[in-house]
Amino acid sequence: MGWANWLLLGDLGQQLDIHEVRDQVERLQIERDLANWDIRKIREVADELLELELRHGLLVRLLIRKGLITAEEYAGLIAAARATNSKE
DSSP, X not given: OOHXXXXXXXXXXXXXXXXXXXXXXXXXHHXXXXXTOOHHHHHHHHHHHHHHHHHHHHHHHHHHHTTSSOHHHHHHHHHHHHHHHHHO
8 A cells, every 4th residue: 555545544544554464464374384384294184185085985885875865865965065165
């Protein structure tokens, strides 16, 4: 924003400047946090995700085998969740 807005808008200009600086600081913090991710951490998260996906698949198969949910019902739930996420 700068001096021109401060002179023209006074307090409001200062508030806008403060908000802009806070946004910049937040973006820099996010970039720093992302830069601190190393290969080891990425692999750990990837391994954990794979384990969760395997367990999820086993759980869904068990529920279907026991007749608690059908494959069609499950597919419908997944489609509905994807539709909801794509709208956001």
